[in-house]
Amino acid sequence: MSIVDPRSGAPLTAPQEPSSPSRDTAPSDEQLIVDVDHNNIQQLLELSMQVPVLLDCWAPWCQPCKALMPILEKLTREYRGAFILAKLNIEDNQEIAAQLGVRSVPDVKLISQGGLVDHFQGALPEKEVREWLGRYFPAPEDAPASPEEQAAEALAQGDAATARALYEQLVQQNPDHAPYQVELARALVAESRSEEALALLDNLPPEERDAAPARGVRASIEFREEAPGDDELAALAGRDDSEARYKRALRQVADGDYESGLEGLLEVMRRDRGYGDDVARKTLLRVFDALGADHPLTVTYRRRLFTLLY
Template identity: 30%
Template sequence: MQPRNMSMSGVVDLAAVKAAGEAKAKAEQARAEAARQAGQGGGSGPAAGAVPPSALVIDVDEAAFERDVLQLSAEVPVVLDFWAEWCEPCKQLSPLLERLTVQANGRLVLAKVDVDANQMLMQQFGIQGIPAVFAVVAGQVLPLFQGVAPEQQIRETLAQLIQVAEERFGIIGIEVDPNAEAVATDAAEAEVPAGPYDALLEAAVVALDAGDLGGAVQAYKNVLADDPTNSEAKLGLAQAELLARVQHMNPQAVRAAAAENPRDPAAQIAAADLDLVGGHVEDAFGRLVDTVRVTFGEERDSVRLRLLEMFEVIGADDPRVTAARTALARVLF
């Protein structure tokens, strides 16, 4: 079977499979339970928090599809490998996908679907032949390719998938602990030494408490310059920059401008910042999703990026972020 074009366009709504807007807290609870069961000899899905490399490749069925694919896709892109034991091309492709997934180090999860045991999923995805490979990001399906393709082509497709997840949805994957499968030791009880960035992070907090927003922003940026994935610094920077933006705003003027110019990205972004600072999280998210819907090009991108920054402020685990990511996906595609 010849591989089809590996295009990242053509997102398919998964409503026919299952609604993807479930709260992420529910996903965390379900996977935590799965992890507990796995520790007792059952369960296959990734657990909450850091996972061993082996947990990046899972077998999934219709019963667990919502938990192990839809809900998980709010945290990490999930690649679906539809295969069967009798399929010779599948035996070539599946090991390659497994190896590339592990090499991605938590930026992908591979979910293997045996079509013989999951005929309903095969029908819902409209699969005419196997192997067939899809991806799910923030509850949305991306058809990747069908048949066996060269390794380099698959590498490029997966890299593009990771880029789409990060840039459009702010999904950066899950933490992988390469030592998680080793025999447990008493090291966890030892005193934890200070991290390399503790002093800078503490300086940022002190600056925030003192109202020195510029100093806090710079301190967080100093950490991220050396460690771009530092989650504490990313969260702190997003919060400090938000406070700095609204510090000198005139709320009445900002809201009046937003009401008079519903298609003006700058006006809507400023009003959304005020919404967020005031604790109106869903209003802020909804305002920017609506603005993405009616804007194009660079203007749309500026609104999308601000929305992703707001996700950092609230935190990826918040169910309102999960819902907003799903809404954003719908208007983008």
């Protein structure tokens, strides 16, 4: 079974043993990436009986589509035949788009055995696309860490300068991808460049500026401003009252030791719920905002806070 690439006229053939092709026999771009229209959509569906097809529904006016497409093409080459990438311009193929139920773009559909397996919408960052593909395909053994993964790892290891440089490259390459700008702001905060981080966040579109990730970076800046300095912290040594416990916890949060800080805030609540007009509970909620709703520490300590309250 073959399909014709409209760009080159070359036949597109399903690669043999797509899950484990050798480097020497890696399929070419003409075999892996194809433009789709009414002339070959049926061939593509038939091809999906032999090898899965990743159908990228896009439009020329869609900026997120332009950010996502290079990521999909890169990953298609990395997977070397585990699936075919088919690109459908919905402006030129509105009837096909309607039949496929495409309502907004980018819309990426995984098709296998002639049927829809799964799909996602929006310009996901590379890490999330990899995770999505990982549900259905073994990761390439020699796949290098993406710049996004390298940046996140550098930030986690305390190498803020490297993380910032990598995020700057990602922002330059994907200027409309707000999550990269938020992570760049996070790296700037880690370098004690809070004013630059705030300026970056202030320039985001309103829906991104007010979303949880950006709010979390702002919260981390506030913690740094509120936390006691080294001299004040030294003066608290040996004290075991609520003020000392609260300020030590605040400093731990500001330093990125979130688990110790959360534990300390809970302890203030246990011992003196009324301290500072319930400031320990309010600060816990701000830390949750900074970490994000899905962070493991947020999940754990939100549950412990609920147990303590009720």
